Amino acid sequence: MARSSQTQMAVLGGLSIEPMTAYALREAIRDVLGHFWSESFGQIYPTLQTLEEEGHVRRREGPRARSSVFEITGSGTARLIELLTEPIRGTPPRDGLLLRLFFGRTLGRERCRGLLEAARDTALKNLQGYESLQTQLSAQEGDTPDWPFIEVTIRAGIHHSRATIAWADESLAALGDPAGHPEPEEPQP
Amino acid sequence: MARSSQTQMAVLGGLSIEPMTAYALREAIRDVLGHFWSESFGQIYPTLQTLEEEGHVRRREGPRARSSVFEITGSGTARLIELLTEPIRGTPPRDGLLLRLFFGRTLGRERCRGLLEAARDTALKNLQGYESLQTQLSAQEGDTPDWPFIEVTIRAGIHHSRATIAWADESLAALGDPAGHPEPEEPQP
DNA sequence: GCAAGCATGTAAAAGGTTACATGATTCA
DNA sequence: TGAATCATGTAACCTTTTACATGCTTGC
Numbered sequence A, B: 001m002a003r004s005s006q007t008q009m010a011v012l013g014g015l016s017i018e019p020m021t022a023y024a025l026r027e028a029i030r031d032v033l034g035h036f037w038s039e040s041f042g043q044i045y046p047t048l049q050t051l052e053e054e055g056h057v058r059r060r061e062g063p064r065a066r067s068s069v070f071e072i073t074g075s076g077t078a079r080l081i082e083l084l085t086e087p088i089r090g091t092p093p094r095d096g097l098l099l100r101l102f103f104g105r106t107l108g109r110e111r112c113r114g115l116l117e118a119a120r121d122t123a124l125k126n127l128q129g130y131e132s133l134q135t136q137l138s139a140q141e142g143d144t145p146d147w148p149f150i151e152v153t154i155r156a157g158i159h160h161s162r163a164t165i166a167w168a169d170e171s172l173a174a175l176g177d178p179a180g181h182p183e184p185e186e187p188q189p
Numbered sequence C: 001g002c003a004a005g006c007a008t009g010t011a012a013a014a015g016g017t018t019a020c021a022t023g024a025t026t027c028a
Numbered sequence D: 001t002g003a004a005t006c007a008t009g010t011a012a013c014c015t016t017t018t019a020c021a022t023g024c025t026t027g028c
Helices: A005-017 A022-032 A041-053 A074-085 A096-102 A109-141 A147-174 B005-017 B022-032 B041-053 B074-085 B096-102 B109-141 B147-174
Strands: A057-061 A068-072 B057-061 B068-072
Touching: A005 A022, A005 A041, A005 A057, A005 A068, A005 A074, A005 B096, A022 A041, A022 A068, A041 A057, A068 A074, A096 A109, A096 B005, A096 B147, A109 A147, A147 B096, A147 B147, B005 B022, B005 B041, B005 B057, B005 B068, B005 B074, B022 B041, B022 B068, B041 B057, B068 B074, B096 B109, B109 B147
Parallel strands: none
Antiparallel strands: A057 A068, B057 B068
16 A cells, blocks of 8 residues: 555645646656656556555546546545645655765865866756746746745755855865865965 | 665775774764765675675674674775766655645645744754864864865755755745734735 | 673565657647 | 657666664673
């Protein structure tokens, strides 16, 4: 029972906004929740089947041959609330960037700087993405009851990106400017 | 071949700082890398066996009967550098808090506020932990060649915690003060 | 003598990704 | 007509956690 309640949460949540095909659901999860969630086909299809058997979603004929549009049922909404109320199951942390930086003495200062610069660039791009998303969606959806909650998740991305940029800049300064003196003398004796 | 290069990285990295038993290695990973990495016994023991077969670590008699201290070999150091240089394999994001907040209309505003308050509290506790760790370790290890890199990882935690606190405060304000008006009338019809 | 913690390992199960196989539809 | 995209589903594989089984050592 309960094939990955985490996936069920995302699937039921998606369908709670709008009925769609499994394919569209995966695209919606990738495009809309992509900054903090992901699901693959291999999870979505079996989960939809389970949810259908349990009566939490209903399958209707889709716009094409052999395609199905899924919609959430009353019991599905109840199940969604139940899942959303469950305690958050935290994934054990696995940050490949920090692991590499931690062993920076072995990896080498220059390569660490490279990693930090790449992280900074990525964070900057993400930040710009979040900001334009916020502007765009607030115009489009600013009046819907979902908007305040959606905006909270976008602002999480904004805060996180800004923190990453500030941290990377600070760290690049701490690891020394390579220009002129690739391995600077220890500043403090 | 290459049983989880990620685990190998953490294991070889740990042993590159100091030879130890598998048990101690797990404790070190939990206590020192715990803020951004984790490994379980079920990963560490088989990985050490593989690394031993490949000649990347050497097993010595430990301080107790039936216990082994592992130390990294020359080829192990080379392998570690190779692993650290590999592109970072990003785990697909799965943030249970943001998922719940995204579906906040269904979950309910009050429960969302509760989640945000809990997140804020946790971040505050983490922040204090990072700050005292920084003070403590900078006195202890401030002169070692590893310290600048270790500090980078601690400062990542500090920046991230501060961002979480600021975001949670902002979001709590945005989701409305519950005092006086638990479920404010819909502002827009 | 016994409890807590050190120490080693294995097996089963969960959770998830990737690749594959298949076919319909749209559009250039 | 052929490529891109929509669409469904399965199977194999990988990683990782959890639980279990076992025994030594230290300190009270």
